[in-house]
Amino acid sequence: MTETTSAVLMDGTAVARRIVEQATADAAALKAVTGVTPCLATVLVGADPASVTYVRMKQSRSAKAGIDSRHVELPESATTAELVAVLTELSEDSRVHGILLQHPVPAHIDERAAFEAIAPEKDVDGVTMHSFAAMAFGEPGFASATPGGIMRLLEAYSVELAGKHAVVVGRSPILGKPVGMLLLARDATVTYCHSKTADLASLTRQADVLVAAVGKPRFLTGDAVKPGAVVIDAGYNPGNVGDVDFDSAARTASLITPVPGGVGPMTIAVLLEQTVAAARRQLGRR
Template sequence: MSAGIPSALLMDGTAVARRIVEQAAADAAALKAQAGVTPCLATVLVGSDPASVTYVRMKQNRSAKAGIGSRHVELPETATTAELVATLTGLSQDPEVHGILLQHPVPPHIDERAAFEAIAPEKDVDGVTMHSFAAMAFGEPGFASATPGGILRLLDAYSVDLAGRHAVIVGRSPILGKPVGMLLLARDATVTYCHSKTADLAALTRRADILVAAVGRPRFLTGDAVKAGAVVIDAGYNPGNVGDVDFPSAAEKASLITPVPGGVGPMTIAVLLEQTVAAARWQVARG
């Protein structure tokens, strides 16, 4: 393979996500026809961070296209943890709201974990509560964290056999790194978590059959850190449409690789919408 020409097959998250959203739209229409209920996703934004505003608007637009209603709540940058918790508690108790998304990160003075835990588990369609994490870890019913869930769906779409494979996760955040490891473990992968204190990181990543980059640092993992033939999942998104993986060099080594944008990002939104419809269906059935 000549220099600069990727040898890896691109994992097209946009195309896979489109199929998931189409099915979610059909399910939403069926629920409306059968029960007269339109699934509703509530988004909560604290402050006016431009990237967060864009993400929320994108999720609202995708919801509308899928026949999913949306409700948006904006709180000022100065909002307290108590005010945010009260907002999320109110939405959790509102029968017309079926799913809740708190756009993160929140301002640093807010206790993000306390805010997440104010979301009722049956409405935690972003999979951010401790209840959802425990459900993922124990294989019990519940909602997967949206990005990790999207990663698993993308691996499935490309028929990646996970059983017995060595998965290395670079990053240990509670809404990405940790839960994606739990989901991979549940599929019989052998999972190694790496982080800022990991010694000789490259020695570990070079052993990975499945390498997940979730560290939040642009182009952090280069081709030198990738095992030949590995599946590389870039879950990072940094300014300038750059992921956590140096795409050109990694693509020379990988067998499958996600682009940024167009890889993991669309899958996150697709799983969020799918889980919102599932939440609505469950809440209607429960009465």
């Protein structure tokens, strides 16, 4: 942070550590009672370097939390039908409690069809239509991991959402849209913005809580931030750069997430927490 920074840094690494510590304890307790270790299956199509790194990191974090991993790799040439078959098999395997399909998948694959092959009770990454509906209607289910992590981070920093204006820049089905639903459930007034939004900055400058999930490096600068706003940067671009121009935004915001060390650790923490919860439910230990 520069000398002119005024915003308080939202330390996702520290908050995530506490969540993982609890998940670790819960996994150990479940094993002590049932003899079963929660298991997260990861599926990777192709060999995209970033995706390979992410999967390995998730496997490493799982092991440290006392969660077993099963990894399935498919070649870049895999078809939608082949991927769906793998996900269906994992969904039917009682030894697997959570399933993560690393995304994005290669362009020729129908990603939505693949997501929908994941059994809702094992959708610990919150990517199925069932999970989205549960988030939208406030019913039991698993939150999309990154949006869920964002909400936990806001809670950890006691950010009041009721009656506040939240602006989400981005409308992807696993980030922008679900985080808006979760904010709405906490009584925020939510505005979605996207590539077709006219005069974007006029809307972002109204935001008490601004969530950047657009996938463009340093897309939102300080002049697009309302003084005193809470800024959540959910982007991650090459070079460890988020969707927010940190230095300029931090001079205006009251709270801001760094990249890395903000939303990213929270995503993995929620994924692990939900894997343990999925195992507990499937074993009838509510």
